[in-house]
Amino acid sequence: MKIELLCRYPVKSLLGEEIPRAEVTERGLAGDRALALLDLATGKVASAKYPSRWRKLLQLSTATGADGVEITGPEGLRLHAVDVSDASDASDVSVALSRLFGREVALIAEPPVQGELDRAVPEEVLAAGPTADVPYTVSRFGQGAPTGTFFDFAPVHLITTATLGRTGVAWQRYRPNLVIRTDEADGYAENDWLDRELLIGSHVRLRVTASTPRCAVPTLAHGELPPDPEALRVVSRENRTVPLPGAAALPCAGVYAQVVRPGRIELGDSVRFG
Template identity: 55%
Template sequence: MTTRVGTIGALWRYPVKSMLGEELPAADITARGLDGDRTHALLDTETGKVASAKNPRLWRNLLTLSASATGDGGVRITGPDGADVSHDDLSQVVGRPVALATEPPSKAVIDRANPNEVLDSGIEVEVGLHAIELPPGTFFDYSTLHLLTTATLDRIGKLSPRGSVEVQRYRPNLVIDTSEEGFVENAWIGRELAIGPQLRLRVAVPTPRCAIPTLAHGRLPRDLDALRVPAQHNRLEPLPGMGLHPCAGVHAEVLVPGRIAKGDPVLLE
């Protein structure tokens, strides 16, 4: 049975891992994900690890920078004031010796801080780290495409003391506008989505949330409830043996590539 569950409300890509991204009116989705997404990352030249704000003590300043694709395979990076940041100045801005890379190292690794310890201790304190090996040849954490519904955002917002939460905190590629309520993506696991005339996706796993939603994003201040609410109301086990994690959104695999645009219908099959 095929059911229309919503429409594409927004498309986002993040040309440099852990930097702020750019919203697009339309995009090509390939087996590698949304065109131009996570094509670059910063490498810590001392450790060889990929820089990720999942370890906020070292890398939270990445979220003060914005990245956009230049169309020739490059990226433009700007600071909070909108001024360009040269690649040579990135080390000074983020406070660590880094190099901008387009090719991940063999067995690329990021450090993920324990999100509960970050909530309890803050972003200045050393907390437990878990090394995550990225999928070969990519700068992605788990899969090439991340989906989030307005229903989940509304649910988190209503449960938050502020009464709202910003989509940018969760860094989705596709935002699906839906009239349904609650954490509706949970029921899509293992099913397929048809979007626009060609794109077909398989919803793979819930998205386990790290400390990133709690951090300042550009001019958005810190918001601990962006993680506390999923931790209290939507704890799931993404994969057998992982244990329960706060989740919001889902990861998806591309079955049939295609071009999609804002407003395209989203069908659950």
């Protein structure tokens, strides 16, 4: 097996950027989910998992340069988040994004204490459509993720080319950090990786902790990719599995992992069980 693709998402729920290499720490890929939008009315972090309110997040792209994170979007939108600790920089970006979403938001670099986000029930989104207000659950940061990060559960997300081939879904919809090329003929090979360790290259070691339950996000438009309900329906039909001991069976694709030993990884690095 080897790394086919590396991607990070500098701002939570925005489109990511492909990268040739990455430093991996216990907090995941350097620069991944470094920023997020805070809904000032609710005190919750904005997430496309609640598409009736936040699906436009997936129309914004991010890129990391020498001057910080750049956010681009529809109608020529171009914003530089140089230093969100500087109130003037953060304010300019937040005002522009508040206009885009029609509600007051702030770009933040640290999650609020006991930070939360809303997650629409995926089956309800499929039935009613992404613009409908549907039942949702509330998730809290820190359940398996490093403290002080914007990860929903774990710092690294992996998926195999076999699973992508089986589902016929563009990798962007599942928002992985690593796409792993494998010789497996059948999809969902990751189901057998739970509690195993992966050695990447010569040094980095990851421990697979859970299968990845899929929400409504893969079904939404991602930039120029149109909506695709099959991105959720296909795994619901073919791969309902228990992501963690004691949990209910859920539609899953890919796996979450914790960082056991940090280091640098690159495209083409070997991936093997350690």
